Amino acid sequence: MLKLTQQHINEISKHGEATYPNEGGGFLIGQADGDGVKVVAEIRSIPNKFEAAEQYHRILITNTLYREGEAYAEGKGLDLIGFFHSHPDHLAVPSEFDREHALPWWSYVIVSVQRGRATDVLSWQLRDNRSAFDEEIVLRAV
Numbered sequence: 001m002l003k004l005t006q007q008h009i010n011e012i013s014k015h016g017e018a019t020y021p022n023e024g025g026g027f028l029i030g031q032a033d034g035d036g037v038k039v040v041a042e043i044r045s046i047p048n049k050f051e052a053a054e055q056y057h058r059i060l061i062t063n064t065l066y067r068e069g070e071a072y073a074e075g076k077g078l079d080l081i082g083f084f085h086s087h088p089d090h091l092a093v094p095s096e097f098d099r100e101h102a103l104p105w106w107s108y109v110i111v112s113v114q115r116g117r118a119t120d121v122l123s124w125q126l127r128d129n130r131s132a133f134d135e136e137i138v139l140r141a142v
Helices: 006-019 063-075 096-101
Strands: 002-005 025-032 038-046 079-088 107-114 117-126 133-136 138-141
Touching (some): 002 107, 006 038, 006 107, 025 063, 038 079, 063 079, 117 138
Parallel strands (some): 002 038, 079 107
Antiparallel strands (some): 025 038, 025 079
């Protein structure tokens, strides 16, 4: 399970709209509580480092961006617990590319952006055997 505030959902949606028609994304920063629920404390947008011709359907997290995100989270006493990104003019479901590049346990929040407007925001978690994603329950924090 993943716990997000409405403000986080709004920020993710606005970022997806701002980067449309390209993909946008960033890190979910937080920690797991005593019950194993991943609690998002902050989202941190990152630039899309894919070449311009690919940005409409891919987002690239470089090793440098990952290390910077991890250092940022650690500096706040938190962890990287997932990633969010947009799917321009597609459903908020993971693609095969998403599955091939995902990490088990992490939460993957996807916002569908249809004609520039954010619609569905769903979270997914990769199975331990990496065969598929399962939709993750999102708890709305206050």
